[in-house]
Amino acid sequence: MLALKRAPARALNGKRFASTKIPVQLLKDFPGLGYRGEIVHVKPGRMRNELHVNNGAAYLVKGAAPRIPVVSREEIDARRAKEEESKKTKEKKIQEQLAKEKQERELQQRQKRVSHMTNLLFNKPAESSGEKATAGAAPGADAYVLSSAMSSLPKTLHIKWTTAGESDSALDIELSTVDIANHLSILLGHQVKPSYLKFNTESGNTIDKVGSYQLSVLVPGSSEKVLNIAVSKSKDRTGYDPKVRAAAQQQPSEESTPSPKEKPASSESTNKQTGFAWENQVITDMEERLKR
Secondary structure (H helix, E strand, O other): OOOOOOOOHHHHHOOOOOOOOEEEEEOOOEOOOEOOOOEEEEOHHHHHHHHOOOOOEEEOOOOOOOOOOOOOHHHHHHHHHHHHHHHHHHHHHHHHHHHHHHHHHHHHHHHHHHHHHOOOOOOOOOOHHHHHHHHHOOOOHHHHHHHHHHOOOOOEEEEEEEEOOOOOOEEEEEEEHHHHHHHHHHHHOOOOOHHHEEEOOOOOOEEEEOEEEEEEEOOOOOOOEEEEEEEEEEOOOOOOOHHHHHHHHOOOOOOOOOOOOOOOOOHHHHHHHHOOOOOOHHHHHHHHHHHO
């Protein structure tokens, strides 16, 4: 006799078995399965042995409300995207704060190095500290120091200069960038070269009448600074010495380096020689601080 092969039960009755998974609501997040509040389908054995015993999920009873509010996968994805964006924003702010603190530390270190290289008191000429800055400063350090000193000057410099006559507005001797550079060098305790300065006049380097002008100051390696120059009449014609003017015009060229042993003349003696009368609030403030 031929043996009959047993046919599968599914083939005999022609029906598929119903799914054995049941819907449950997760009360906790389960990686790979779902998130808290989400309804998922699991096998009864997993629900009984893993999820339910740890209070990680609840059975859904027909006619009864879920244990906690139901959330959909779309809501979960939107919430996670928002949390991720918030995390990135927080990390970005932290990085920006760290970068700002690093920049402030570097600035403080540069200022500390500058304070050891030069003397930034504007009411006295640079001496030993200025010599060290000229002799041993790194390239660009002088430009940084001079630019910092320039930024402390008032926006308007008041100059009194002699005129050809009491009722005449023409200056008897033109005011030049050499005069301004010489006096700024004394005020700042650091050499200011005439080539750094330019008037808003036709010639660019001289002023021949009383009035208001602009002075552009461009120190190599730094940004341009514009000062206002107010030139007014002066009756005192005895304090000006043309020989001093001629000596100032024979200053070393821009490529040459001034001797560190040379000391600028005092502000008082130069004012007497050139006839300058400066209303510089910065110097007044510094003198008051030194008296305290």
